[in-house]
Amino acid sequence: xxxxxxxxxxxxxxxxxxxxxxxxxxxxxxxxxxxxxxxxxxxxxxxxxxxxxxxxxxxxxxxxxxxxxxxxxxxxxxxxxxxxxxxxxxxxxxxxxxxxxxxxxxxxxxxxxxxxxxxxxxxxxxxxxxxxxxxxxxxxxxxxxxxxxxxxxxxxxxxxxxxxxxxxxxxxxxxxxxxxxxxxxxxxxxxxxxxxxxxxxxxxxxxxxxxxxxxxxxxxxxxxxxxxxxxxxxxxxxxxxxxxxxxxxxxxxxxxxxxxx
Amino acid sequence: xxxxxxxxxxxxxxxxxxxxxxxxxxxxxxxxxxxxxxxxxxxxxxxxxxxxxxxxxxxxxxxxxxxxxxxxxxxxxxxxxxxxxxxxxxxxxxxxxxxxxxxxxxxxxxxxxxxxxxxxxxxxxxxxxxxxxxxxxxxxxxxxxxxxxxxxxxxxxxxxx
Numbered sequence: 001x002x003x004x005x006x007x008x009x010x011x012x013x014x015x016x017x018x019x020x021x022x023x024x025x026x027x028x029x030x031x032x033x034x035x036x037x038x039x040x041x042x043x044x045x046x047x048x049x050x051x052x053x054x055x056x057x058x059x060x061x062x063x064x065x066x067x068x069x070x071x072x073x074x075x076x077x078x079x080x081x082x083x084x085x086x087x088x089x090x091x092x093x094x095x096x097x098x099x100x101x102x103x104x105x106x107x108x109x110x111x112x113x114x115x116x117x118x119x120x121x122x123x124x125x126x127x128x129x130x131x132x133x134x135x136x137x138x139x140x141x142x143x144x145x146x147x148x149x150x151x152x153x154x155x156x157x158x159x160x161x162x163x164x165x166x167x168x169x170x171x172x173x174x175x176x177x178x179x180x181x182x183x184x185x186x187x188x189x190x191x192x193x194x195x196x197x198x199x200x201x202x203x204x205x206x207x208x209x210x211x212x213x214x215x216x217x218x219x220x221x222x223x224x225x226x227x228x229x230x231x232x233x234x235x236x237x238x239x240x241x242x243x244x245x246x247x248x249x250x251x252x253x254x255x256x257x258x259x260x261x
Numbered sequence: 262x263x264x265x266x267x268x269x270x271x272x273x274x275x276x277x278x279x280x281x282x283x284x285x286x287x288x289x290x291x292x293x294x295x296x297x298x299x300x301x302x303x304x305x306x307x308x309x310x311x312x313x314x315x316x317x318x319x320x321x322x323x324x325x326x327x328x329x330x331x332x333x334x335x336x337x338x339x340x341x342x343x344x345x346x347x348x349x350x351x352x353x354x355x356x357x358x359x360x361x362x363x364x365x366x367x368x369x370x371x372x373x374x375x376x377x378x379x380x381x382x383x384x385x386x387x388x389x390x391x392x393x394x395x396x397x398x399x400x401x402x403x404x405x406x407x408x409x410x411x412x413x414x415x416x417x418x419x420x421x422x
Contacts (some may be wrong), residue, residue: 045264052267056274086365095289160278167281170289193291197316202290206282 026222033151033221036144046149047156054115054150054217055157059164061114062107066165069102070094077173079183090111090183095172098198099205100261103166105253108212111161112245116220119150120241123224124234132225138170142224147221152222158213159206166205204260208253215252216245299384302325303345305359305372309340311395313361313370319345322372326351329372344371345389354379358391370395 040046077093123146126132132142170192177183196202220241227237310332319327327347335342347353356377363370374389383389 037413045268048271049264049267051271052275059274060279066334156414157274160274160281163281163285166289167284190353192289194318197292198286198290202282202285253327 010134011138013222015135022226025226026218029222029225030218032143033148033218033261036141037148037152039141039144040148041152046145047152048081049150050153054111054119054153057112058111058161060158061110062161065110065221066103067166069106070098070169072172072176073097073102073169074173074176074181078177078183086214087181087183088187089191089195089256090177090189091188092195094177095170095192095196096201097141098166098169099259100201101253103169104209104212106210107162107165108158108216109157109246110167111213112216112220112249113152113242115157116216116241116245117238118261119154119217119220120224120238121219121223121234122151123147123228124229124237127225127227128229128231130229141166147225151217152217154217155210156211158216159209162205162209162212171224186210200261206254208260209253211256212249215248219245219248262358272385294408296378298348299349301349302330302407303347303385303387303389304342305389306335306338306340306346306393307359307368307392308340310343311370311397313343313372313395313416317346317369317371319355319372319374321376326374329366343372352356352382353377353389354381356391357383357389358393359389360393361395363396369400393410 030058049100058143070130073094074090077090079086081119126142126146132146135142173189174185177186187243222243223237223244227233308368312358313329315329315331315332317329318325318373319329322350326346329343330346333342333344334340345359353374355377358375358377360373361370377391
């Protein structure tokens with residue numbers, strides 16, 4: 001009987017301790033990445049290679065999603081705004097929602113599922129096939145050789161992808177608002193320009209996407225490095241990357257929004 | 262894949278990213294390099310600024326001639342002191358007036374300037390003396406209600422006679 005009562009408690013305590021242990025490990029891991037970044041940035045072609053796989057390969061999905069999100073914003077925004085007789089504000093609505101929230105958040109979510117999961121799987125499989133150990137044996141630091149280039153590639157790619165998402169979204173809103181519905185093109189752009197502030201909206205959006213880039217890539221490389229070196233372990237780590245990234249992106253977004261706007 | 266191909270794609274990726282940021286700042290946020298020497302400052306004191314915000318446009322005959330730079334409360338007179346940043350090419354006479362207007366029924370508020378007839382011009386740092394406050398909808402409704410009930414009482418009183 002007591003066993004029945006105690007075992008959920010024990011499990012709760014175990015998972016709490018485990019979570020805190022992982023939090024400590026991930027912080028130490030981040031410090032290790034930063035410490036060995038100098039070495040890996042000297043060989044920048046490693047990072048460029050990873051930017052290709054993480055960033056360039058994500059362009060298509062980000063651009064297409066951005067276009068569709070912008071078009072949906074255009075349609076929905078027009079329906080709602082025209083009810084209040086202010087359809088002219090569509091340009092401002094599309095640009096502000098994309099720059100402040102949708103661009104950074106959705107680009108980060110797409111990035112974590114497109115590139116983050118691949119990073120986890122790759123590093124996890126390297127660990128499972130003992131490639132990381134082989135590197136250590138050859139006096140090559142796996143964090144400097146494998147982890148840090150991927151981390152920096154993600155951090156560099158994320159703001160670029162978010163900016164592309166924003167531009168495509170605004171273009172999508174323009175297509176719907178001006179080309180399809182027939183709002184005045186001048187009003188669309190001037191409303192946008194009057195209401196969007198460079199520092200307040202554009203720069204804050206970029207800072208957001210930079211923070212998401214750090215969070216997503218750190219989670220991805222950490223889960224890969226921490227994965228149980230089996231097929232099932234790598235698969236579980238990949239799932240954890242996507243789930244944790246999504247939660248962390250939304251939580252960090254809330255905190256940043258509360259500070260910024 | 263060859264290294265030079267990867268470099269080319271990554272270069273293209275970064276270039277498009279920079280182009281996107283430039284597009285966002287120039288076309289979307291309308292970044293116009295407006296340094297301090299192209300504008301001058303005037304002040305205007307209002308009894309009530311309503312919902313006027315910093316960066317609200319200042320218009321003369323509907324043309325934007327500047328932006329609101331700052332809004333403070335003058336602790337001596339307890340009126341709102343609005344700092345106006347006007348473009349150098351526009352000068353205003355000493356008896357120019359400023360009023361706070363609303364774009365549309367519930368739109369954003371802006372300052373409307375009205376050029377006067379005085380040949381002397383306002384110099385940077387001077388005050389626009391003729392101001393009229395923002396129309397606060399609640400006060401307007403309040404006034405309307407009191408005058409309405411007042412006239413109602415009168416008419417009912419005359420009806421009783």
